[in-house]
Amino acid sequence: xxxxxxxxxxxxxxxxxxxxxxxxxxxxxxxxxxxxxxxxxxxxxxxxxxxxxxxxxxxxxxxxxxxxxxxxxxxxxxxxxxxxxxxxxxxxxxxxxxxxxxxxxx
Amino acid sequence: xxxxxxxxxxxxxxxxxxxxxxxxxxxxxxxxxxxxxxxxxxxxxxxxxxxxxxxxxxxxxxxxxxxxxxxxxxxxxxxxxxxxxxxxxxxxxxxxxxxxxxxxxxxxxxxxxxxxxxxxxxxxxxxxxxxxxxxxxxxx
Numbered sequence: 001x002x003x004x005x006x007x008x009x010x011x012x013x014x015x016x017x018x019x020x021x022x023x024x025x026x027x028x029x030x031x032x033x034x035x036x037x038x039x040x041x042x043x044x045x046x047x048x049x050x051x052x053x054x055x056x057x058x059x060x061x062x063x064x065x066x067x068x069x070x071x072x073x074x075x076x077x078x079x080x081x082x083x084x085x086x087x088x089x090x091x092x093x094x095x096x097x098x099x100x101x102x103x104x105x106x
Numbered sequence: 107x108x109x110x111x112x113x114x115x116x117x118x119x120x121x122x123x124x125x126x127x128x129x130x131x132x133x134x135x136x137x138x139x140x141x142x143x144x145x146x147x148x149x150x151x152x153x154x155x156x157x158x159x160x161x162x163x164x165x166x167x168x169x170x171x172x173x174x175x176x177x178x179x180x181x182x183x184x185x186x187x188x189x190x191x192x193x194x195x196x197x198x199x200x201x202x203x204x205x206x207x208x209x210x211x212x213x214x215x216x217x218x219x220x221x222x223x224x225x226x227x228x229x230x231x232x233x234x235x236x237x238x239x240x241x242x243x244x245x246x
Contacts, residue, residue, distance in 0.1 A: 064138060067130070071147060074119070074122070077119070078153065
């Protein structure tokens, strides 16, 4: 097996595995019993998207995509943090205590 | 937020984001990037820092009001357009000069200063919005 054929094979295997991860993550977001589960699912979705971008960069040889992946990583983290803050604020409003367990109020 | 982990890691992340935004800004003329997207990344860095350490700290770290930064950006963009008066060409015409510095060519142009102005305008506006929203949440 030549190097190019092996690279092609790994690229398609990686795309397949990432698609599977995407579907499972979406399943978790839909059924996720509490709000923190769903937020972590969305964070996971961003990570899987970064993986997709990296594989497409390798497949097309267009390495500018990696900058897109860096930007998505930085901004996706901000989204997760903002969600966590929203959880904290709503938990504080509900119980009047800043360190209340956020899972108590989905 | 009162979490030690986030408060420790946030300054590092904010530094990376600001450096990346400047990189995107300066690459913008010939490749994907530019003032607007660079300003967005810098503004999200400011928002992240505001969530981590509180709005007052961020206002202290910025030293000037975010809206003043936005105003400075608009001023810089207009001035880069007005340079064309001296060369008798229409407003906002792109003017280029190339400096030589130890075997490297450094291209300085009016579009670059226009882009830097856009960067500051976007950064200032969105930072003001983000800080105002976070301040609102703090008061509740």
